[in-house]
Amino acid sequence: MSDFLKGNYDLDEKIVDDTEQSTNTKDEFKQKALNSIGGSMVFVEREQYVWDGDEEDEK
Amino acid sequence: MDFDGLVKGITDIGYDWHKQRIVQNSSGNVSFINKTVKALEPLEAEKANSAIVISAGPSLHYNDTLSVLASSDYKGTIIAIDGSYVKCLKAGVIPDYVITLDPHPTRIVRWFGDPDFEKNMAGDDYFSRQDLDIDFRENSLRQNRENIALVDEHANRSKLIIASTAPANLVQRAKAAGFDMYWWLPLVDDPNSEGSLTRQMYKLTKLPAINTGGNVGTAAWVFAQFWLKIKNIAVVGMDLGYRQDLPYKMTQGYPELVQMLGEENVTSELFPVIENPESGETYYTDPTYFWYRKNTLDLIANSGATLYNCTGGGILFGDGVRQIALQEFLSDYG
Numbered sequence: 001m002s003d004f005l006k007g008n009y010d011l012d013e014k015i016v017d018d019t020e021q022s023t024n025t026k027d028e029f030k031q032k033a034l035n036s037i038g039g040s041m042v043f044v045e046r047e048q049y050v051w052d053g054d055e056e057d058e059k
Numbered sequence: 060m061d062f063d064g065l066v067k068g069i070t071d072i073g074y075d076w077h078k079q080r081i082v083q084n085s086s087g088n089v090s091f092i093n094k095t096v097k098a099l100e101p102l103e104a105e106k107a108n109s110a111i112v113i114s115a116g117p118s119l120h121y122n123d124t125l126s127v128l129a130s131s132d133y134k135g136t137i138i139a140i141d142g143s144y145v146k147c148l149k150a151g152v153i154p155d156y157v158i159t160l161d162p163h164p165t166r167i168v169r170w171f172g173d174p175d176f177e178k179n180m181a182g183d184d185y186f187s188r189q190d191l192d193i194d195f196r197e198n199s200l201r202q203n204r205e206n207i208a209l210v211d212e213h214a215n216r217s218k219l220i221i222a223s224t225a226p227a228n229l230v231q232r233a234k235a236a237g238f239d240m241y242w243w244l245p246l247v248d249d250p251n252s253e254g255s256l257t258r259q260m261y262k263l264t265k266l267p268a269i270n271t272g273g274n275v276g277t278a279a280w281v282f283a284q285f286w287l288k289i290k291n292i293a294v295v296g297m298d299l300g301y302r303q304d305l306p307y308k309m310t311q312g313y314p315e316l317v318q319m320l321g322e323e324n325v326t327s328e329l330f331p332v333i334e335n336p337e338s339g340e341t342y343y344t345d346p347t348y349f350w351y352r353k354n355t356l357d358l359i360a361n362s363g364a365t366l367y368n369c370t371g372g373g374i375l376f377g378d379g380v381r382q383i384a385l386q387e388f389l390s391d392y393g
Contacts (some may be wrong), residue, residue, distance in 0.1 A: 035329075044360065046272060046354070046361065047249070047361065048246060048249070048250075048356050049246075049269070049270045049281055049284075049358070049362065050246065050267060050268065050269050050270070050285050050319040051246050051250050051257065051261075051267070051268040052267040052268065053186060053250075053261055053265070053267075054250075056258075057258070057261060057262060
């Protein structure tokens with residue numbers, strides 16, 4: 001984009017590409033959120049108690 | 060976001076991250092799996108009649124649970140979770156089984172004494188912030204060395220019920236300590252659902268899958284109830300709530316709630332107070348503990364089983380839960 005925005009003037013305010021920073025913040029947020037669930041499995045099955053495969057796994 | 064929104068959101072938080080981690084760990088552990096929980100000997104007599112599951116909630120620190128158990132002549136089955144194992148050993152309680160589930164790459168090995176403790180705990184206050192054991196908090200390095208020695212001394216007296224999702228450093232530590240290891244697979248979703256993670260991990264490991272309820276304490280109860288088929292099962296240390304004099308800052312997820320919502324929004328609304336109808340005492344909980352409670356109560360209700368809660372407080376009560384004193388359980392079923 002910057003290749004197309006060339007002018008003969010200077011901006012007072014410096015423009016910063018914050019795309020990468022945004023991604024890092026998102027990852028950091030996600031990591032923090034994960035830490036909050038500590039010793040958890042985030043997935044829960046409520047109907048079955050044990051399961052030991054079936055014929056589909058023999059395929 | 061309010062309390063209910065946070066509780067409902069727990070399953071969605073980090074789905075992809077967690078998914079990747081548990082499948083990767085299961086794949087990485089395949090070469091170490093030489094015995095499964097199917098190889099466990101059937102239980103007989105007192106061992107089959109009753110069990111005590113020792114979870115690691117705050118009451119284990121405040122109450123004299125472990126000393127009561129240690130001084131009894133209880134002959135039933137004792138099942139510790141990873142987080143309570145060293146506390147058991149220090150109290151003179153040798154579990155028949157120790158169960159571990161969590162896939163975290165640096166934290167879980169700490170429960171068995173971590174050879175890389177300094178490196179793994181650098182910049183991570185997860186334990187030190189919450190630890191009610193002041194001696195451990197202030198003397199972590201020394202305590203860790205002592206824990207390594209203690210576990211090395213006693214590991215061959217307990218069977219380690221180790222999930223396929225265990226991190227590599229825990230597997231290495233368990234082998235070095237001399238545990239007799241029996242592997243299982245966390246039943247994390249409906250195997251018949253599209254893209255089931257349970258089925259993916261089963262195809263890799265061929266291990267029998269056991270429900271977890273979302274946390275290792277509930278997984279220990281499911282293991283006792285549905286795998287070992289023990290008739291009468293008590294839990295201790297399963298508070299799922301905090302004493303009201305404990306600052307919010309010492310709860311499991313406080314920093315993350317601050318991170319997500321901003322400190323000004325982390326108010327008492329996120330820590331609802333619940334009265335235990337048996338003791339009349341009140342405890343506060345947090346979204347994570349409340350989510351564990353709901354999962355556990357659902358599993359109990361769906362099974363028709365009775366869980367004897369000998370925690371001596373906390374918020375685990377409801378259909379299928381009978382709160383009694385540990386001494387009463389020991390007297391009736393010991």
